[in-house]
Amino acid sequence: MSPHLILRVISKLLIPLIVVFGLYVQFHGDFGPGGGFQAGVIIAVAVILYALIFGMDEARRAVPPTVVRYGAAAGVLIYAGVGIATLLMNGAGEPLNFLDYDALHPDQGHHTGQHYGILLVELGVLTTVSSVMLAIFYAFAGRVPDIPDEEW
């Protein structure tokens, strides 16, 4: 590992920036290109870069596989939870719709409910996509290849 000094230093600088960029993509998705799917992939890529440079064991210590597994399920639950919340928070006499974000906030003039709903739903997508990509990466990287290196 020691020969890759420059790689290690540069990637240590870059990984936080990649995560910040991922969060920017996530929360700026309403105004420009971006959203939960892209941000989730970018954040997963930051961890994958860490694993490539510092090794799988370090990456597993930073982001444990248990967290990844719970995260994948938590994102789906956030998304479904928003849908159920819209069912429960609906005012009397309004039509009952799963994922009808207007029910989340009484301010219909500015569509604040829609903005809250999109924000929460994208958060669920972010959690699931980043966790799933990491889980798949861990699953592949956790296997030990039985092909000898001479075959390269």
Next chain:
Amino acid sequence: MLEILAERFNYIPIIILMMIGLYVVIATGNLVKRLVGLSLFQTSVFLLYITIGKVFGGGPPIIVDDGHHGEDAGHGAEAAASHGAETADHAAAATDHAAEAADHAVDAAHQAAEVLYSNPLPHVLILTAIVVGVATLAVGLALVVRIREAYGTIEDDALNAADYSLESGSAE
């Protein structure tokens, strides 16, 4: 005929790319390369959808607001209208405001209608298809890895041979 094709020239390279993917899927026995061919085919279908949604002279489907004026006017109209309904005292003034604001909103809408945008619906379809595509690709690759562990090869001729020898071996 030539003119019809020239107006639709975008489909020709996309069909060729699709057929390249299909050829790789059929002709190669290596399961990893076959998945590569499948993803080539998939990406070509994405291209097909996106080119259909392209509008010449249009921009990306992100609405350009010329300042927040138009939006605010719209809100103003709604808010003023609701106020007008509530309070009878300021009804006259409020409706004045509402009318003025509504005029602004109409102006803004008129301006927005002149800006061309590409069709956003294919983009939405393909956006989710890409993410689902990588998820299914991962499942396919995981199956290939398991096949390699069970059989020691990922060439489908060798896999068939191994299966037949297994069958004849159990029959003995």
Next chain:
Amino acid sequence: MNHADLTQYLDYLLIAMLLAVGFAIVRLRNLFAVVMLTGVYSLLCAAWFVSLDAVDVAFTEAAVGAGISTVLMLGAMLLTARESEPAGAGRHWAAFAVVAAAGAALFFAIPDMPVYGDAESPANAYLGRDFMERTPQDIQIPNVVTAVLASYRGYDTFGETVVVFTAALGVMLLLGFGSGARRKDEEED
């Protein structure tokens, strides 16, 4: 129609590069080269998506197609094989016949497709424009793609999130949780 647009030459260049990369993928047998060229192909597609105004799609293709899938295919290649066997002659001609027939059928269907870049074509004139006009009133966010994705089509996106979750579940069932606990203890089969 506005054909006098300089970006069309960029499009031609990208199409030529896509075709070159596609034929190279068919010809090459070294799987490492094939996987890296797939990443290049995705990146070229992303560039063309930008030119086609699909910025969200380009972003996703660059992050997912060129990033994650290349990493996954490299990981799978590391666990399986380095070279692919060449196709036999019989197989090559059978595949070629199928591809020629399917390609000819698709080519025959081109005149029925909407004209490229036409704002008044049936594909673009009705529903897409309707969503562009309704989003500022219904949702009030500038990015229509996000609005359709998360709100109008929120139920669909929920289904797709579940699909992604299920895929991770499938991979974990097939390959283990990747915790490194079961390294080489599968000698019993």
